[in-house]
Structures are given as structure tokens and as C-alpha cells.
Amino acid sequence: MVRGLDGEEGEGELFPYLSAFSVGPTPLGPRQCAFAWEFTLSPADCQRFPQYLGTPVGQRPSRIVRDGSQIYRLRCVRVSPSTTAVSPSAWSVADAVWPSLAYIFVNGAELSVRRKLYFGKDLPLEITRHLRPGTNTVTLHLIRNATESKDQFYAAAVEVLDITSFTRAIKLASVLPTAQCRERIRQRLHPTPRDDDDDDDVSIVSEELTVSLVDPFTARIFDRPVRGQRCAHQECFDHETWIRTRAAKSDRQALKDDWKCPICGRDARPQNLVIDSFLCEVRNTLVAANRLDGARAIQVKADGSWVLKEEAATPQHTAGGPDVSRGPPKRKSISSDDRPSSSTQRPKIEHVRSQTRTTGDVRSSSAEVISLD
Secondary structure, three states, rough: OOOOOOOOOOOOOOEEEEEEEEEEEEEEEOOEEEEEEEEOOHHHHHHOOEEEOOOOOOOOOOOOEEOOOOEEEEEEEEEOOOOOOOOHHHHHHEEOOOOEEEEEEEEEEEOOEEHHHHHHOOEEEEOOOHHHOOOEEEEEEEOOOHHHHHOOOOEEEEEEEEOOOOOHHHOOEEEEEHHHHHHHHHHHHOOOOOOOOOOOOOOOOOEEEEOOOOOOOOOOEEOOOEEEEOOOOOOOOHHHHHHHOOOOOOOOOOOOOOOOOOOOOOOOOOOEEEEEHHHHHHHHHHHHOOOOOOOEEEEEEOOOOOOEOOOOOOOOOOOOOOOHHOOOOOOOOOOOOOOOOOOOOOOEEEEEOOOOOEEEEEEEEEEEEEEOO
């Protein structure tokens, strides 16, 4: 159940996102099987817990979540054998994956994880209702199978999810100045060679960069262009549309906190979004020139100058006329099986009269041309 700041209950939209860690991402290694973590919560932290309601036996627990609430979760992800650390951005886009056999205790209470077999995918384990002011202890015990002892490894963390309103989520984005946006484009077109690059390598340099202006959700030009801080592409998506598609509403089984960039899949949480000032200027220029409708992409040069990319004209077909866009009809090749047999069609024989010339021992005779109908 969702409750607004005014205390009114009912359907509404709130936006959960990973904001911090009580226990940072920790690789579990190849051999260790028992882990214990401790963290401290203040009374003020506990006041931000959701309000849990009385739940009849056999029914799913209910809670009231407000703007400003915080939820704590234990989550495991799969990592490579060489992993020694996991960055918050990489962690935020990794899927939850639980070891095959795990025993979890939070302040002495044993909890069970929700697995792919029953829920379609492994889900994070919410531990909020088992926490208290002061020191909290989370223990994890693994029984590894042969694969998990050899080349299948995990990392674990205790996450803190902030629950925020749309207005607050929008305000978390930062602004990327126009000068920095232009420098990004220049680097894309003329990348700086690295010291370890081979001098014999051939680098391909382009004079123009095509940048799409179309939001992937609405299929029209964005109102406020944003992308993740770690996104390498220049393309953006619409800020408000992106936030609204991440809404968590009442009566859902699990909070929706998928903040992967819709273009590249990297971290695009509300606090990690940047507003592209250069593309904002492009949009304003198109509005002033009354060319916003139908604008799909621009071509940008290294100096930051740009032109609207014109789409190829769609050929018009006259009523009942041929489709000229397809070119002339192709002649069907005739295989030996398709050729008419001599019993069904007799060839015409045409004689072309020509003079017979004798040059030494070489004599040219009349040419005989055979054509088929």
C-alpha cells in the first residue's frame, strides 16, 4: 500500500532505487562457507521503515510505504573468479542469483530466499522488519556444490533502497554543461591515442557523428534529454518518461527497481542521470525554427556545429502503376530443367548469307543462327 506525505492511503506512484549499502558488495571467494556482517542503525533510521500491517496466516505480508521510506535487502549476484571488488554502478545492474544452498539469519531469525523456480527469477531478500536500532547481525552459510567450488562465485551486500516521489526523483539528476557535452563529441570523433597503442595500428576518424533525438519509449523527440553518467553513447532518453516507467504501485508482489539504461544497460538510477545541455539547446533551436515535428537525428561535427539529418524520401506509387522503387523486373534464369524439350518446340533456323572467303588454308563459311521462341 502506498501512502503520500499527507497520510492519505491508496493507489499511487513511488520510485524505489538503490541509494546506499549497510554492507558493501563483498566477494564470497571460492572456499569460505560462513559469513557474518554487522551494521548499526540509529532510531532515526528505523523511523523510516515501512509500516507493517497484521497479516492473516497464509497471506502475503502487507505494509505501508511512504515517500521517504527506506527498505533493507540482502542480495547475492554472480561474479567472475577474478573479482576482488564490485563497484556500486556494476552492482546496481547485476541480477540477483542465490547459491544453490544457503542458510540466512538476521538477528537470529532464519529467513528463506525466493528462487527462480517459483518466482520466475531469483529475488532479493527483504530484511527490514527483522532489523532494530543499534547493532544488527546478518549471517550467511553456504553449502557449495562442485561447480560453485570450482568456477561459479558470488558476491553479497546489504542494500538500502530509498522510496521517493516523482518530484524528488526528478531533482536528483545533475546537469552536464554544454562545453563538456561538446568535448564528449569531439573525443568520439577524434579519440586521443593511448600511450600503449601500437604506432602501426590504423585508426578510423569520422568527420561527423549521427545522434538520434528519438526517445526509445515514446518514439518521438525527448523533452529533457538524459543518460547515465557511465553511458558511453551520446544518445539520450526523455527524463520524465524514464522515471515514470520505473514506478512501483500498490499490490505488486515486489518493488520494481530496474534502473538499467534502455540504450546500453548501464547504471541509470535517478541520482546518476545527467541532463545533456547541448541536446537541450538543439531541441530549443528546432522549436524556434518550427522544425521539431519529424526531427529524428542530427549530424554533429567535432566543433559542435550540427545539421538536422534529413530522412530519405519515401517513393510515391501511382495508382495502378509499377513500383519504381524496386527497379526493373529481374529476368528469370532458365535452368536445364526449365528449358522446353525438342519434342514440344522446334527451333527456327535462319540462314544468313555471307560470302565465302579463302585466306590461305583457312576458309570462312556461312554463319548459322539458331534462336528459340
